[in-house]
Amino acid sequence: MSDKVAVLVAGSWGTALANVLAANELDVHIWSRSPEQVLEINEQHTNSRYLPGMALSSHLKATADMKEAVTGAAAVLIAAPSSAMREVCRQLKTCIEEDSIVIHATKGFETESLKRMSTVISEEISRNESSIVVLSGPSHAEEVIRQCPTTVVVASGDQKAAETAQDLFMNAYFRVYTNRDMIGVELAGALKNIIALGAGMSDGLGFGDNAKAALLTRGLAEISRIGVEMGANPLTFAGLAGVGDLVVTATSKHSRNWRAGFMLGEGKPLDEVLSSMGMVVEGIRTTKAAYAFSEKFGVQMPIANQLYHVLFEQRDPRNAVEALMGRNPKTEMETMPLQTWEQWHT
Ligand SMILES: NC(=O)c1ccc[n+]([C@@H]2O[C@H](COP(=O)([O-])OP(=O)(O)OC[C@H]3O[C@@H](n4cnc5c(N)ncnc54)[C@H](O)[C@@H]3O)[C@@H](O)[C@H]2O)c1
Numbered sequence: 001m002s003d004k005v006a007v008l009v010a011g012s013w014g015t016a017l018a019n020v021l022a023a024n025e026l027d028v029h030i031w032s033r034s035p036e037q038v039l040e041i042n043e044q045h046t047n048s049r050y051l052p053g054m055a056l057s058s059h060l061k062a063t064a065d066m067k068e069a070v071t072g073a074a075a076v077l078i079a080a081p082s083s084a085m086r087e088v089c090r091q092l093k094t095c096i097e098e099d100s101i102v103i104h105a106t107k108g109f110e111t112e113s114l115k116r117m118s119t120v121i122s123e124e125i126s127r128n129e130s131s132i133v134v135l136s137g138p139s140h141a142e143e144v145i146r147q148c149p150t151t152v153v154v155a156s157g158d159q160k161a162a163e164t165a166q167d168l169f170m171n172a173y174f175r176v177y178t179n180r181d182m183i184g185v186e187l188a189g190a191l192k193n194i195i196a197l198g199a200g201m202s203d204g205l206g207f208g209d210n211a212k213a214a215l216l217t218r219g220l221a222e223i224s225r226i227g228v229e230m231g232a233n234p235l236t237f238a239g240l241a242g243v244g245d246l247v248v249t250a251t252s253k254h255s256r257n258w259r260a261g262f263m264l265g266e267g268k269p270l271d272e273v274l275s276s277m278g279m280v281v282e283g284i285r286t287t288k289a290a291y292a293f294s295e296k297f298g299v300q301m302p303i304a305n306q307l308y309h310v311l312f313e314q315r316d317p318r319n320a321v322e323a324l325m326g327r328n329p330k331t332e333m334e335t336m337p338l339q340t341w342e343q344w345h346t
């Protein structure tokens, strides 16, 4: 197998993961649509817009020519925002090698079609969806680039492809587990961003730790419920891609979703929040998708639904909290996803 790996695109996550691969002495070629960024990575070994103040491996090569990045690569890692995935894959289709493994690290959906990222990729590059690998889990680029201990999961319908991805990334500070539940890992990684937005909003409103714990726990229950309805294994939500990523995203100041939620809780309008971020905040689009999933599958997602009203219908966040707290009394167990999964799988 060639030791060349291509990474598309050079945002925070693509750059941090490319740096892990370069630390593993692979021949890493990162593609960016920005010639200025390519020059900066090649000559100064930095990506100051997305990872300010951090030095990149001097072995990392950048190019604005996707064909040059991808030709001869044993693996192609895509870390594009979900909104750009189809467009990036359309270009990739023209130059990808037949036998290169495709790994993606994107946490979101195509909002127009409600498709998962592996579906979008497989449609565009004409590959079987089960051959694609998703990399997810609790992993902020800002900490991975500092080589802080990090654990992630790689999931695929093709165990061999997942193991190859595991071998490529694994090192002393980046530990990689495999998982067969690609649907669950993709859903968990995308849906936790909604709850992180809510946790940020709760903090911005000045609420305390009780509210945060409630949001995380009840948030996990609702994302597991919809996940199971969409074909995920409920245990995936108890793993790195589920509770692991939920905790890190909903409690870390590195999180763009938490930060956007915090500003919204402070009363800032959505457009002002987004223009101040300068980076992708996937949870906004994902809230729209979750609202549609909730209707389509008839699964209650009260937190996602209230966030939808706040984000897209100008509901006051305090009214959203009142609506959540004032719902009909329930037993806890009736809201847990295990019952549904057992019905389906026994
Ligand atoms: N940053 C993290 O810590 C982190 C960790 C795990 C997963 N992710 C996920 O990775 C994905 C990317 O996030 P990010 O943090 O790198 O975003 P980012 O905002 O830091 O960077 C986005 C990059 O995408 C490029 N881009 C946007 N549209 C494009 C297009 N049409 N064609 C080519 N390039 C395009 C931008 O130029 C930029 O380089 C998201 O789904 C995010 O949830 C991010």
Ligand SMILES: O=P(O)(O)OC[C@H](O)CO
Pocket: 107, 137, 138, 139, 140, 141, 193, 196, 245, 248, 249, 254, 255, 256, 257, 258, 280, 281, 282
């Ligand atoms: O910065 P965020 O909120 O996009 O989160 C980044 C990662 O998903 C954390 O694992």
